Amino acid sequence: MKGRVIKSTGSWYLVKVEELVISARLKGKFKQEDLKLTNPIAVGDWVELEKEEGQETAVIQDILPRENYVIRKSTRKQHFSHIIASNLDQAILVITMKKPRTSLGFIDRFLVSTESFGIPAILVVNKMDQLEGEDETSWLQDIHEIYEPLGYPVLEVSALKDQDLKSKFLPYIHGKSSLISGHSGVGKSTLLNALIPEAKQDTKEISGYSAKGVHTTTFAEMFFLPEGGDLIDTPGIKEFGILDVEEFELSHYFPEMRQFLGECKYNNCTHVNEPGCVVVQKLEEGYIHPYRYQSYLNILHEEDSHR
Template sequence: MIGRVIKSTGSWYIVQVAEQVISARLKGKFKQDELKLTNPIAVGDWVKLEREANQETAVISEILPRENYVIRKSTRKQHFSHIIASNLDQAILVITMKKPRTSLGFIDRFLVSAESFRIPALLVVNKMDQLEGEDEAEWLQDIHEIYEPLGYPVIEVSALKETGLKEKFLSLIQGKSSLISGHSGVGKSTLLNALVPEARQETKEISGFSAKGVHTTTFAELFTLPEGGDLIDTPGIKEFGILDVEDNELSHYFPEMRKYLGQCKYNNCTHINEPGCVVLKKLEQGFIHPYRYQSYVNILHEEDSHR
């Protein structure tokens, strides 16, 4: 049989095989050549499995090659990585203008990660029912003006009031495998519940004065949409890593800089202060948004400090 891993709970994997859901485990060791992983199998993996004699359960014998994956550095084991999910068509970042407000820097880190994994990304602005005042309207306008020209769709929804979902959002996710990410408290679980009634995910009021949500679960899980396609929730995962990007590579993951690459005077240009830098020239001329350039500089420096 061949199926897709929809949940992992330690040593057991829940695998969807056609209309059936089967508990399966791994037998023996898996060789994973290029990657040192803390988890051999991830949600989203397609696997070969065989039923165990006289039992409801199955044994996984093979992982089919992954089309792509999202990974982060293990917090427990040095030089090891943890696969968050695999075989994705796109990555969705849920953002909100308040309680909590998603910063542009956070959005840019997410987009750079998605670019580095070669996964298309889109932004979903949730809690539109709470939008009020000039400051918030400006924030929203910035989001549209900065990200849409770069090719990242921005859509507005209210998961609570169920607006924007069936009209706009569904057409972007139908028939696709989408990862859902975002700060705790932005409404990922509420969104899932609205789209997948069987999901019945626990939602949490935003706690105390900190306006930061509480983590309710920690395992990634795949939910099938009634309309076709699926959503992979990643509770408790704030950020994917940006993996070992060289200084002169980071701009590859900024679409507005990527198109000028190779035009700078020095081919190892980091676009900070080098003479003959085309990126700096385009920034000055207004073709690159100053906020995005600021994020670029911030990420570059953060990555340096990790070395």
């Protein structure tokens, strides 16, 4: 039989085979192409499985080739990576202005990752009911001004309060497989519950002391929209370690730079201080947002120090 992995707890996997959900385990070791992974099988994987004799459970025999995946550096094991989910149509990044605050740098790292995986991304500003004051309005304005022209849709929602959340959201998620990501406490599970009430994901108040989330969701899990499509709730992430992006490659994952890349004087230009750099010229002319360029430099230099 063929099925899709909807949850993985480490040793057991829940696999959806047509309308059934079956518990399955892995037998033996799996070879992964060149990747050092902490998890051989991820949510979203299509697998081939076989029923165990006289039991309700099954054994996973094979993983079908992944169309794409979102992967991050393992926080536990050096030089290892963790696949968050695979076979996705898009990634939804939930962000909040406060409690917790999502920085532009974090957003940019996330977007560089999804660009490098070839996965479209959407930004969802949650907790709009809490937005107040000039500071916060100007943060929101920045988000719209920076990201919409780059082709990333920006949605404003309140997962807790919006009455029309579903109708607002459905055009973006209908019939698609969407990953939901973001810091702990931004309301990923709350949003999921609002869209799919049967999901009943645990949610928890953020810590009053640190104004950060308390890592309520601990495993990625896929839920199905009755209208068609699925959403994958994931544990909150602190930072997004970017993988295997070469210096000269990084600008390919900034859509506003990508269009000028052939035009720099040197074809291995890193767009820092090389003569005849068209990216720096476009920055000065105002075609590239200074915050985005700053993020570019930050990622470039951080990745440098990891090499």
